[in-house]
Amino acid sequence: MTDxxxxxxxxxxxxxxxxxxxxxxxxxxxxxxxLDVGCGTGMLLRKARQAGHRGRLCGLDxxxxxxDQARQRADIEWVSGSAASARWDxxxxxxxxxxxxxxxxxTDDEITSSLRAIxxxxxxxxxxxxxxxxxxxxxxxxxxxxxxxxxxxxDPVLVxxxxxxxxxxxxxxxxxxxxQWWDGPHTGHGTLRxxxxxxxAAHLRDAGFTIEQQFGDWxxxxxxxxSAEIITVTRT
Numbered sequence: 001m002t003d004x005x006x007x008x009x010x011x012x013x014x015x016x017x018x019x020x021x022x023x024x025x026x027x028x029x030x031x032x033x034x035l036d037v038g039c040g041t042g043m044l045l046r047k048a049r050q051a052g053h054r055g056r057l058c059g060l061d062x063x064x065x066x067x068d069q070a071r072q073r074a075d076i077e078w079v080s081g082s083a084a085s086a087r088w089d090x091x092x093x094x095x096x097x098x099x100x101x102x103x104x105x106x107t108d109d110e111i112t113s114s115l116r117a118i119x120x121x122x123x124x125x126x127x128x129x130x131x132x133x134x135x136x137x138x139x140x141x142x143x144x145x146x147x148x149x150x151x152x153x154x155d156p157v158l159v160x161x162x163x164x165x166x167x168x169x170x171x172x173x174x175x176x177x178x179x180q181w182w183d184g185p186h187t188g189h190g191t192l193r194x195x196x197x198x199x200x201a202a203h204l205r206d207a208g209f210t211i212e213q214q215f216g217d218w219x220x221x222x223x224x225x226x227s228a229e230i231i232t233v234t235r236t
Contacts (some may be wrong), residue, residue: 042070
């Protein structure tokens with residue numbers, strides 16, 4: 001029975017399958033050994049297995065509640081830990097970091113240690129694909145919103161997002177859920193970093209990655225100053 005008081009139970013309802021997931025699924029299906037860094041509820045890897053992927057699929061996430069959702073599929077490896085805690089040695093052909101999870105790496109030290117751990121986990125010539133929001137698009141300016149969602153039973157939850165402050169390239173925000181499962185508003189806090197393309201490229205280069213492709217949208221349009229996304233595919 002689903003525990004709807006756990007925010008992780010709502011994640012897939014609030015974040016249904018989208019074109020970005022199709023983009024990553026194509027990469028996953030073409031690789032034998034895949035590491036999903038910040039896998040959340042494991043939707044991408046579960047979809048890959050359903051689509052017939054027969055190789056190694058491994059999801060890594062620090063959020064135990066998210067992993068509890070993911071572990072409903074037992075034929076995939078689920079590992080608790082952050083990107084920087086990865087200790088694999090050239091075991092994967094592809095690593096992905098979806099859902100703008102890369103932006104949760106806020107400090108330079110977090111970015112450096114995470115990228116180096118991911119690089120070490122990849123075989124020679126392995127690929128790392130991820131996306132960040134382009135800072136020029138100022139996505140946070142559209143985040144003070146409220147939306148309603150319903151679970152399969154039809155029970156509603158109201159989700160309100162609020163930006164607290166923007167300091168340099170770092171944005172702090174809250175997500176508040178209101179519903180029958182809590183005595184009052186259930187608020188989570190987040191911090192995201194919006195790296196400019198040149199700063200991102202420098203971090204990747206320092207960690208040993210070579211940028212293979214970059215796109216500005218999920219239709220694989222070119223990356224420009226007007227792009228909403230910085231979608232990056234690299235090689236070791």
